[in-house]
Amino acid sequence: MSQITYSAKSTALLLVDPYNDFLSEGGKVWPFIKDVAEEVGLLDNLRTINKAVRDAGIQVVIAPHRRWQPGDYECWCHPSPNQRKIMQGHHFAKGEWGGEWHPEFAPQSGDIIALEHWGSSGFANTDLDFQLKQHGITHVVLVGLLANTCIECTARFATELGYHVTLVKDATAAFKHEMMHAAHELNGPTYAHAILTTRELVAALPAA
Template structure:
């Protein structure tokens, strides 16, 4: 298995950049399940009165179970990322003073180490082959041993599910994207403290900070074990928010310029020319691009891309730039 090491210094990168497929490679993908614990998911949990609306509406528990069981059956490692707090966290480290969410958890005695509330939901229990991470103490699961597990396994694709949408799931996904991972969120296996928080995360933030927001069914169908069929006319194109853009009318990939899809958007809307390298997922006859549907109409995709227009979007070579910010260069280390 080829391993991709995340650089600690140097320019920003995208870890799966050498891949040409539009699936989730089974040997380089993990499913990260964040905080699937009783305080969030069980009646009587410290946060249940806040979370039960979205957990029940989205069928989060059965969908999480399907995602976990499906990942295991296809050889995808499952990582559990829970929280747990001890007396030292508060008495010595004053975490209750760090942020609003830390204060809320402190006052409501949430995720106390060794308690029923901090334990995993009875239907979502780790198995021997799974990985249970060290506890995160706020919202970012990367502030644990997560990165070490990802790097040691050569992981490039991070699929996120669990709790809660606008806090731990979003913070961890943002960090993953900044670190170069291909990040996907599972929309029907994520809950939140309320519907507004869930909707804002799923429909506004996730589609921009990740490479896609898809369902559990599409996740499982996107895992690569055999060659993926080529995109064809008639396939349905979705944005990174999972909303439908239109249908493929033509696939152009003749080698004379950048490949692209001609996508028909239906009555009263003109065709759009979607670059092939914007396509990041294929699930059956559904094609997913890494841009929200509502933004597609604001892209310069009204004409087929050319080598010249693509080159102009890349900017100048680094060696040709004298001052990075026009009239200023970075000051450097203090």
């Protein structure tokens, strides 16, 4: 892992779903991930990575989930279990505080904000792949939520599209420890090119 390097010109940080509902006290989903998030140091690690990649000149890309609006999923033929949860819980509701960016991880000037994804993949039915290709990106580093849903699905899709994929196992969280284990110890090694800690990632980034 110490030999992995990332070029500022061809690497992007994919920050998945940095909403208040996920990352802030009072968020609708935060209570369900809080124990795991605090155990791995999620927020501090996201802060560290956010600063490090920006200092290194690496492109930051926000891959946001669909912000719930009245009527979403209700007439769909096959809403997924996660979509049903969003429909019932009004997660990331548009126009509400929970659907706003966590203030520390809000997009900055020069960041790319991909179209919102309806399912778990940040690529499916969005412009994420197009945007990355237009910026010459070949390597993607994924952080955000949740480890075993949107992170895993987006990362798998990225691999299928030919990107070099890095997971950062302490810059994400899940509802249960078993889900984190599955994401990083069982499933991740079947598709990801690198599975790092925040410290290992920062050490591999180019100098500011």
